Amino acid sequence: MAGNQAEGSTREEFEPFERRAAQAAAPVGWLLLALSAVYGWTVWNAPIDSVQGVIQKILYVHPPLAYGAYLGFIITAAGGLAYLRSDREVWDRLAVASAQVGVLFCTLMMITGPIWAKGTWGRWWSWDPRLTVTLLLWFVYVAYVVLRSFAGPGARTARIAAVYGIVGVILIPLNYFVIEIFEARSMHPANLEGGSLGEGMGIPFLMGNLTFFVAFFYLLLVRIDVEALRARAAVRAAERRL
């Protein structure tokens, strides 16, 4: 799955963190394949909800995508913080890689949510507090990724992006707890600690979260490797020009 390393190419010049990430990608990929099979089986055999019907099975996709997005943006903030403290580019590359994977998860969450809403609420979108904050979160990190792709390399860009990523992460606790804050005005069900999960849905939900968590890390590890290889290619290109 992850063993297509070209002959003669090594990662000895990589930062230790990036070298370990590259080494971890293959075993995490195999773990993901195994988990995916179990995940598919548990979702297929999960009970049909008596109120929503089969559409409730979107539960095993939609919240795991949200948690993956949260994780991506938290790692982006952590990478930015580490960069500000150390000035080491490896942490900036981690922040960028994590934001990209986080935006993928967040985008899929923003697509799957309205599909579920159409089937249960009868409309694609509502200015529900959580939907509104999630849309804002998505805008913030799409802007991060787009601006990083246009801004080019440089310490100044990395520092500004680090601060932006750290400030943006404030939206995550707000997004999670907005249901409690606007309890009466939210169409979303209560958070899990509120006991909103039906009987027999715990295991598939757990498997969904575990599988998407591992999928997030697999994609992040490969993304980190790609970022490191791109950086090394840029250094070689600069050396050739001298």
Next chain:
Amino acid sequence: MSYVVAVYILTLGSLVGYGIGLLTERAALLSDEGDEANGQQ
């Protein structure tokens, strides 16, 4: 049922597609490195 199928195909297809894209880009970068290393020898 069609909504559920659409969600699963869209989500899993996107994640797999993104993963394949990353692996392809990584293979291309490694191949370029290998070509450069061979050219220098």
